[in-house]
Amino acid sequence: SPLAPMGDPEKTSQLISRLLLDIQNRGQLAAGMTTFNPGRNQLIDTHKDVGTVTEVFQLNHQQTFNSLMKKYEGPAAIGHVRYATCGKDDRSYAQPFERHHIQKSKWFAFGFNGQLANYQELCKEILTESDFHLARETDTEILMHLISQELSKENPAELFDMLTTLSKRLDGAYNIVFLDALGNMFVSRDPVGLRPLCYAFDGSLFAAASESVALANMGFEAEQIKSLAPGCAIVIQDGELKIREYAKPTQKAHCFFEWIYFANVCSTLDDQSVYITRKRLGEELAEQETVPIDEDTIVVPVPDTAKAAADSMAYTLRVPCLEGLIRNRYIGRTFIEGANRKDKVRAKYTPLPEVLEGKRVLLVEDTIVRSTTMKALISQLKERGRAKEVHVRVACPPIIAPCFYGIDMSTINELFAPKFLNGGEMSPEVEEAMAEAIGADTLKYLPKASIARAVGLPGSSLCQACIDTTYPTESGRQLYQIAVENSLN
Ligand code: SF4
Structure with a gap:
């Protein structure tokens, strides 16, 4: 195993690859790390590329992996897995981003989780106020420019103060990890706390990650793992570690989508377990179930994220939860790229007639965003699986508006539900029309109130x-207005 013993400061490169593997669910497009080593020619140095953590870190080639870890060893490191809401899929978009001094030596590197909702505005400001050239179409580059602008001031502020200054210009989700050539580093969470971030200490070892599962698998006890509060940062500067608030949170707005879909089911985010949330959503689905429950009724999850909800729904209804759909975990990106949706679904999922034939299937899915996959799945369940009926149960309310904070759904027209809701309320007639459109016998969503109940946090946080179209930041509200206008054109 590439996992280094805890507390061995020279083995941070190995720890980073392990940490990234545990949060691979957060992005599969690219991966990378930057390490700091005071005994090396390049004090900070970055290894990154497009691909999964296994591919980029050569986890299947022990020798290459070992020499990579040797080359990048050092007492401090940061890492990143990329999920894109903008930009291209090439290496230059992989993170951490490195910034060099004019004298060409490496200066700092950072990784960014989130999305700046005021990206376009910041682009315009930067192009008019400086001679900085934007080489890539990504908010990460904007952030790099803003950080270097602050750090190159005559008397650069302390890192906390720099974050305070930056926060006045940034709008949206922005969790940052930063490491410079002096070995200074910080980990920060945006003031509304859209994306999760947790940390832990053990002796001289400090670690932080987007999700608790990565720290738990490193060996930290659950009690050692804490969520970083919104607007706070942990700064290690001149050998001293401090945790402090750098911006006053005006309101908390943790992304609920993390619990229902995006995060690893083993994680606990802001003290609320992802697994327990999904289990409760399944119980809520069971409570509103109306189809006849008899020996022909079975619950089938769409693998893998809907599994916890499906299990608890079935348990509550006292019907079997069966794997009627098997997901091929080994299918690579290249194999399905360019294929049409139906072929992609065929390559990714296999329906089992041994389970499905003649059955009334309650098909549980965590969410429906665009509906194309769901439509293809239902036809597979009926044609190849020979299911008698397919009733789709969604462990989430309908997605009616885009996300501008880091989840890839940016226009109204790409979404399934708004085409039927037209700004109105959900009703049995609307659900019937939706079910018909995807070829399901019936379709049911959860109401909005289920979300806060299941997550265990007040809806207001x-x-x-x-x-519900209630965006927690000004730029989000503005972008939504533009999205509405665009959807009407
Ligand atoms: Fe999460 Fe939806 Fe908010 Fe985006 S808009 S941050 S997906 S809850």
Whole structure:
């Protein structure tokens, strides 16, 4: 195993690859790390590329992996897996981004989780106020420019103060990890806390990650793992570690989508377990079930994220939860790229007639965003699986609005639900029309109130903008208005 013993400061490169593997669910497009080593020619140095963590870190080639880890060893490191909401899929978009001094030596590197909702505005400002050239279409580059602008001031501020200054210009989701050639580093969470971030200490070892599962698998006890509060940062500067608030949170807005879909089911985010949330959503689905429950009724999850909800729904209804759909975990990106949706679904999922034939299937899915996959799945369940009926049960309310904070759904027209809701309320007639459109016998969503109940946090501390259009930041509200206008054109 590439996992280094805890507390061995020279083995941070190995720890980073392990940490990234545990949060691979957060992005599969690219991966990378930057390490700091005071005994090396390049004090900070970055290894990154497009691909999964296994591919980029050569986890299947022990020798290459070992020499990579040797080359990048050092007492401090940061890492990143990329999921894109903008930009291209080439290496230059992989993170951490490195910034060099004019003298060409490496200066700092950073990784960014989130999305700046005022990206376009910042682009314009930067192009008019400086001679900086934007080489890539990504908010990460904007952030790099803003950080270097602050750090190159005559008397650069302390890192906390720099974050305070930056926060006045940034709008949206922005969790940052930063490492410079002096070995200074910081980990920060945006003031509304859209994306999760947790940290832990053990002796001289400090670690932080987007999700608790990565720290738990490193060996930290659950009690050692803490969520970083919105607007706070942990700064290690001149050998001293401090945790402090750098910006006053005006409101908390944790993305509910993390619990229902995006995060690893083993994680606990802001003290609320992802697994327990999904289990409760399944119980809520069971409570509103109306189809006849008899020996022909079975619950089938769409693998893998809907599994916890499906299990608890079935348990509550006292019907079997069966794997009627098998997901091929080994299918690579290249194999399905360019294929049409139906072929992609065929390559990714296999329906089992041994389970499905003649059955009334309650098909549980965590969410329906665009509906194309769901439509293809239902036809597979009926044609190849020979299911008698397919009733789709969605462990989430309808997605009616885009996300501008880091989840890839940016226009209204790409979404399934708005085409039927037209700004109105959900009703049995609307659900019937939706079911018909995807070829299901019936379709049911959860109401909005289920979300806060299941997550275990007050609705007022969650971002639920994609289900209720209430965006927690000014730029989000403005972008939504533009999205509405665009959808009408
Ligand atoms: Fe999450 Fe939806 Fe808010 Fe985006 S709009 S941050 S997906 S809750």
